[in-house]
Amino acid sequence: MMHPNRLDTISETLLMGPGPSLVPPEVYRALSRPTIGHLDPRFIALMDEIKEMLRTVMGTRNEVTLPLSGTGSAGMEAAFVNLVEPGDPVLVLVNGVFGTRMVDVASRLGADVDRLDFEWGTPVVPEAVAGKLAERSYRLVAVVHAETSTGVRNPVEAIGELVKPTGALYLVDAVTSLGGMAVEADAWGADVVYSGSQKCLSCPPGLAPFTVSERAMERIRSRTRKVPNWYLDVGLLVGYWAGGTRAYHHTAPINMLYGLYQALRLILEEGLETVFQRHRQAHALLVEGLEAMGLEMLVEPAWRLPMLNAVKVPAGADEVRVRRRLLEEEAIEIGGGLGPLAGKIWRIGLMGHTARPESVERVSAALKKSL
């Protein structure tokens, strides 16, 4: 005897946490298109268009631009495992959970990791980075563009300018920013940029857009030993995603890629600038509403992300209870704080399809009721 089908309990929820975000109906429909083979010519043609659309969204002409068959975290793993060998000096700029995670990922791979820490809720300071770069020659410098754990935007362009003359590879995590604000891999001089499908691209989680510069590909090709991760070896992936023969590597997540294809189309049809503006406007509206309620934002205006809004939990409020109430009674998900910010902030996402005035109005009304 089977239990009742739990999928029947899954109803539309206004996703305003740190991701996943709301998925447009067109993307749901795409997910359930008929599965075809991963070497079917129709699928190969779809892959080619996905690569091209990703290049546009990621601001790059890199040949090696493709979605990895894993979540955004697989993107981080792939970036480090391909670019770093044991003993390589790596500098990680840390001002949140995802910078901290980079230190762990790189250390596990045997990199010689230096970390430069900044207070959570504040951005990386380029002057401090310059100082560190003057001290030591790094193989790779890594930073998170949009720190999902704090709502801070880091000055990736300015950091890129500092990294460039040192010859180090430059890694930028764009998991939360991609599709919601400008990501300009080439203009930043970034050698590897990765993201996730479930943030501002508004596709369900499961894919990691990923791009590598030709300079970094050369470094990968001249590694002294094979990439110690067969699944995420970029050299092998390129054999499937590019070139004439399309050699079988692993079976691509076909239906997820239908979803990503559709999600990218929707963004490009709307127009990148229009999409970014929609994020900024929803953000401004949200901040206005929160401040009118007497709530305070964690991050200084200049460094706030439009798609991830960290708001301080007011004295006397039961942080967890408010979130639970929102989810259970209003069908709205918002996020709590992580690490040193646990219990101290809520994280309100305005990502992709979620970034609309209707979402802001609903969450503002629900919060007002709960406080």
Added chain:
Amino acid sequence: MMHPNRLDTISETLLMGPGPSLVPPEVYRALSRPTIGHLDPRFIALMDEIKEMLRTVMGTRNEVTLPLSGTGSAGMEAAFVNLVEPGDPVLVLVNGVFGTRMVDVASRLGADVDRLDFEWGTPVVPEAVAGKLAERSYRLVAVVHAETSTGVRNPVEAIGELVKPTGALYLVDAVTSLGGMAVEADAWGADVVYSGSQKCLSCPPGLAPFTVSERAMERIRSRTRKVPNWYLDVGLLVGYWAGGTRAYHHTAPINMLYGLYQALRLILEEGLETVFQRHRQAHALLVEGLEAMGLEMLVEPAWRLPMLNAVKVPAGADEVRVRRRLLEEEAIEIGGGLGPLAGKIWRIGLMGHTARPESVERVSAALKKSL
């Protein structure tokens, strides 16, 4: 100006290759249920049922039984990266592409790999394994249950009996077998078994069912260094998939997991034995039809897989052209050979939802027409 939407070119195809297989309508519908958060209590409850259903299908009571956020190849990667440390002696039994791949995966991780090769199209011979096990003490012995590249079933139970007294860990790849024939992780003494969602489970590709014995978990916990793969570190994954707190690790592929949940339900509702019998019957019917056409199977009857049928390309037939004709004119996908069998065999899948008399009749008629 956008290109026409390529998803409109994707129509129902009878998937009779080496996977993906046909997806039942209920699973497509599950895929497009509304996305919710990866820490939503409704999703946690769904995860718990997925784990329990996977235990039933995998023949195990292992606490650590969960779907990895990647394809079957990520399952292979995870198995080796968690269980093997640099310098560990590993024995891989090779009689096809996936055994060969295991050698590569383990070698990249620094294992000291011995391989024992058997002719492609024939099974692993336990006596030869016994000889090898007598020569050296291995940390881990690895074998593929159902070699997708050749259609051979390997005697995993007999091999398990040989491995057990040596104290080595025992790894079984069940990518193609799971859900189509008995997989009995506990009875085989297997310490790690992984699979993929897109074969006999008839869910689209993107998830890797994965189980680890308590004995292997102890070895993982006593590693001298951290698992050099943050994304696939089983210790971290368990923190999200089990226990009380459900610590955030990475964002699970929510909608794919809806699909897997529904696919597992369909299998258990039909009943495992009934499903296996359906596979055997479809296989018998296919072989009968092929032999009536004068075609010859690659593998001896005793070692044939029901779900993957390797048939020799007859003299004079244009292997690639036949496959292309089937796909373009009949909307049927079958597979070609790999490695030494390229150009010499077709691989006809009867996996999961595909394993029905109607599929057999369609592919038999189409082949007859093409030859």
